[in-house]
Amino acid sequence: MRTLIALSLSLLLPAAALAADGPEILAKVDKAIGNFADSTIQFQVANLRPGTKEPQPMTFKAVVKGAKNYTEFLSPGDLAGTRVLATSATQMWIFLPEFNKVRKVASHTLSQGFMGTTLTQQDVGTTSYGNEYTATKLSEDDSTWTISLDAKDPSSVGYAHLRMVVDKKMSVPLKVEYLGDDGAVVRTQTRTDYVCPKPDYCMFGQMKMVDHTRGDAWTTLTPTEIKIDTGVSDEIFTQRTLQLGM
Secondary structure (H helix, E strand, O other): OHHHHHHHHHHHOOHHHHOOOHHHHHHHHHHHHHOOOOEEEEEEEEEEOOOOOOOEEEEEEEEEEOOEEEEEEEEOOOOOOOEEEEOOOOOEEEEEOOOOEEEEOOHHHOOOOOOOOOOOHHHHHOOOOOOOEEEEEEEEOOOEEEEEEEEOOHHHOOOOEEEEEEEOOOOOEEEEEEEOOOOOEEEEEEEEOOEEEEOOEEEOOEEEEEEHHHOOEEEEEEEEEEEEOOOOOHHHHOHHHHHHOO
16 A cells, blocks of 8 residues: 555656656756757856956957867966866866967866966866766755765866755756855855756856965956857867967
């Protein structure tokens, strides 16, 4: 009798309510934010540095394919032509037009601000959390889940512990908190105004990252052009393209 009652209740519950554990929730998130073969997105950036009153505008283009990410700055003038290539979570190179050289980025700097912003390169290129983190559900309400993420290999990520609030309807992150070794929140990322360019893939309309260790300095990313599944060539993700540009 109890089995029949439990079965009847499960049929009445919405599918979202049945995803009760952390790994299932995180798998939904990864599908919602990374369900594409490749993406090319141009971002408008506003970057408020500590001690300044007006945010600095920037523009860059990010090309993502799997774990690979190519980023090229378009403005302002002193950053235009700066290009960054990441072939994995820990392998990264940067091209600085001022010196006309490609330099490898040290892995211990991956958690530091990217080009003066409060973002890291991993923030820009992350399309999957499940490869790097294990998830545990902390709580839920009618519209969201809250999960904790712990790095499988802390040396491969900038932050070993995250806390994420996930929208149940779209399975997308609404807020990500980055925790220090003492458990304190050192950065807070919020994502709003989602759009879904294709079924089962949604992109934020704005991302904001606040760095609490730098006087709440913040950076916002607003996508202005989104291209999905255009057949991006692997040749883009090479040091030759890094030096010569796309």
